[in-house]
Amino acid sequence: MKYLFIVNPTAGGHDATDEIRARAEQTFRSRPESYEVYVTRGPRDATRKICEEAESGEELRVYACGGDGTFNECVCGAALKTNVAVCPFPTGTGNDFCRMFGRDAARFRDLNAVVNGSIHPIDLISCNGSYSANICSVGIDARIGTDVHKYTGIPVIGGAGAYVISAVVNAVHGIATEMRIRCGGRSFSGKHTLVCICNGRFYGGGFNPSTGALLDDGILDIYIAKKVSLFNFARLIGMYAKGRVDELPQYATHMRETEIEIDFDREDVVNLDGEALYTSAVRIRLLPKAMNLILPEGMPIGSENFPISASR
Numbered sequence: 001m002k003y004l005f006i007v008n009p010t011a012g013g014h015d016a017t018d019e020i021r022a023r024a025e026q027t028f029r030s031r032p033e034s035y036e037v038y039v040t041r042g043p044r045d046a047t048r049k050i051c052e053e054a055e056s057g058e059e060l061r062v063y064a065c066g067g068d069g070t071f072n073e074c075v076c077g078a079a080l081k082t083n084v085a086v087c088p089f090p091t092g093t094g095n096d097f098c099r100m101f102g103r104d105a106a107r108f109r110d111l112n113a114v115v116n117g118s119i120h121p122i123d124l125i126s127c128n129g130s131y132s133a134n135i136c137s138v139g140i141d142a143r144i145g146t147d148v149h150k151y152t153g154i155p156v157i158g159g160a161g162a163y164v165i166s167a168v169v170n171a172v173h174g175i176a177t178e179m180r181i182r183c184g185g186r187s188f189s190g191k192h193t194l195v196c197i198c199n200g201r202f203y204g205g206g207f208n209p210s211t212g213a214l215l216d217d218g219i220l221d222i223y224i225a226k227k228v229s230l231f232n233f234a235r236l237i238g239m240y241a242k243g244r245v246d247e248l249p250q251y252a253t254h255m256r257e258t259e260i261e262i263d264f265d266r267e268d269v270v271n272l273d274g275e276a277l278y279t280s281a282v283r284i285r286l287l288p289k290a291m292n293l294i295l296p297e298g299m300p301i302g303s304e305n306f307p308i309s310a311s312r
Contacts, residue, residue, distance in 0.1 A: 008066030011092030050077025067092020139194030
């Protein structure tokens with residue numbers, strides 16, 4: 001067995017490489033297994049590295065040291081590989097995947113706990129040849145999340161302020177997008193505010209559209225929001241962020257399905273766990289038990305509100 005620490009040196013605005021190296025060296029000083037600390041050199045480098053390491057057939061445990069983007073790259077490298085398991089080890093600013101574990105999310109920062117963790121197969125979202133372990137979305141929220149980076153460098157703005165600015169700018173430019181949607185034997189055509197496909201629960205720095213999604217239940221929570229006015233958008237997005245959009249059936253349809261297809265009139269952005277994909281046609285399906293997730297030692301698996309079922 002090999003332990004591979006994938007480090008994104010730009011995550012969280014600081015380079016955590018030295019810290020990860022020191023902690024890994026201390027942890028494995030008394031362990032017989034081999035380990036490697038690999039520092040990524042650019043986008044998708046983590047995916048490439050994992051694919052190369054997995055070819056040997058040796059059992060590989062991967063620790064994504066960064067934010068949600070780093071974790072997504074590791075997910076894409078581990079997808080459909082039975083000898084690979086992945087664990088987030090948050091050092092970045094966006095840690096929405098870990099957020100769904102509530103008060104136990106802090107365990108993902110305990111190196112001894114994650115190294116001694118247990119493996120649990122989870123479902124993945126397949127989207128146009130890429131993968132998502134958490135949430136995939138299109139529409140205004142995807143555009144807001146993509147444009148946040150334009151404003152984070154402005155002095156005194158910060159991450160939350162940049163999100164607000166991005167939301168205002170995108171709302172002014174137009175809330176709805178022309179979409180043709182097919183899901184569960186139904187068709188939806190016309191302008192829509194957003195479509196969100198949930199395998200997990202949190203995204204966008206704390207938005208919680210699905211409060212009961214499970215990572216291993218073989219189903220997706222899908223929310224399709226029709227075009228709304230600017231006034232109603234504020235109401236919709238507030239309820240949506242708190243997992244209460246079912247209280248507004250006049251604005252949004254909630255479906256539990258395993259596939260969805262969306263076509264746009266022109267290229268638009270798709271959010272995959274915080275990573276941007278540009279396309280004019282989205283093809284999404286659920287892949288049951290498609291990746292091995294490492295859960296830290298001591299996690300209360302199967303407890304109330306835990307996002308993974310007790311069965312393995």
